[in-house]
Amino acid sequence: MKELTVRSLPGIPALLGLILLIVLAIVVFIAGVQQPQPVVVIAGILLAVVAMVSLGGFYMVEPNQAAVLSLFGxxxxxxxxxxxxxxxxxxxxxxxxxxxxxxxxGKLKVNDSDGSPIEIGAVIVWQVVDSAEAVYNVDDYESFVHIQSEAALRAMATSYPYDLHDDGRIALRSHATEISKHLTDEIQERLAQAGVHVIEARISHLAYAPEIAQAMLQRQQASAIIAARTRIVEGAVSMVEMALEQLSARNVVELDPERRAVMVSNLLVVLCGERGTQPVVNAGSIY
Known part of the structure; x- marks a missing residue:
């Protein structure tokens, strides 16, 4: 079922014409009664009936609206x-x-590709582009849009993990653009037969399910701590290496392997410690 354009007459001129037809019917009827002429009376009645029936052909079409016309089904x-x-x-x-x-x-509870239960919701922007398909291909196109959109959202959510992993896969939380495009295509595929065009679909709510939210928060915190510690250690090792190279290049002090190890240990403690270190000053020996 595809949309076909049909011509219609402007309502105001048609209304004026019907008013004139009604006036004519009244005049003919009165003239037939006064003569009297039964044929003229019947003609006046027929004109009045035609005018009254024709009044049922008027309808209003608002901006950005379509009127789907049918004749006896x-x-x-x-x-x-x-x-x-x-x-x-x-x-x-x-x-x-x-x-x-x-x-x-609504907030749907589904499992992501890793099997973790999550809550997800989306905002879908859509419009009807084929009125005939919207009316005749589906029973209730508005309900059809809502149900199929939620089904597409569930299917999409099970295809991706919630959070980003080291394997470079697309994740729900970190790849908003890719996820939005996939969701839009998924919904459009389901709604194509209903004459509906999906303009945009974006995730509006995304969270772990309450039963695992606390555990996942601890996991995220642990990952953040490990990443921060890794960066701190890398920086500290670079700084220690630079310090030893400059001490050796400028002949500031000659360190044997044992003292180099002690110095490296002390520098790493200072640079990697969570709290500020308290230095111990060696004032020398009395012997």
């Missing part, structure tokens, strides 16, 4: 011209909004 076409319109009075018109709409899914 058969799709006729779609009218998108805004304002008061007139068509065959036996057409039934169903209004479909073409405006951009959005909704936020």
């Amino acid at each position: 058969k799709y006729v076409g779609t009218v998108k011209e805004q304002g008061l319109r007139w068509n065959n009075p036996f057409y039934s018109a169903q209004k479909v909004s073409l405006r951009v709409r959005n909704f936020e899914s």
Whole structure:
């Protein structure tokens, strides 16, 4: 089922024409009664009936709205011209909004690709681009959009880990652009038959499930501490190496292997310690 454009008449001229037709019917009817002429009376009544039936052909189309017309259950076409319109009075018109709409899914509880339970929610921006498909291909296109969007969100969430790993995989928390594109494509694939275009889909809520949130927080803290310690040790080793090289190059002091080891140990303690060190000053020996 694809959308077809059908012509419609402007409503104001059609309304004026029907008013004139009603006035004419009244005049003819009165003239037939006064003569009297039964044929003229019947003609006046028929004109009045035609005018009254034709009044059922008026309908209003608002901006960014479409009217889907059908005749006795058969799709006729779609009218998108805004304002008061007139068509065959036996057409039934169903209004479909073409405006951009959005909704936020509920917080869904799913398992990521690592099996960890997480909570995830998304904001989906969409609009109807084919009114015929939206009306006739699915039963209730708005409900269809909501349910299929949540199903696509669940499927997408199970394809990625929550957090970034060392293997370079895309993660839900760290690759917002890639995740948004995948989610948009996943929803669009499910909604294509409903005449709906998905403009954007982005994650609005992402968190570990409450039962493992505390454990995962400790894991993240441990990873952050290890990363910080690794950086501190790398910097400290570089500084110790630079200090020994400069002492040797400038002939400040000659250190045997044992004293070099002691000096390296002391420097590493000073540079890698969490608290400030208290120096011990050697004032020499009395002997």
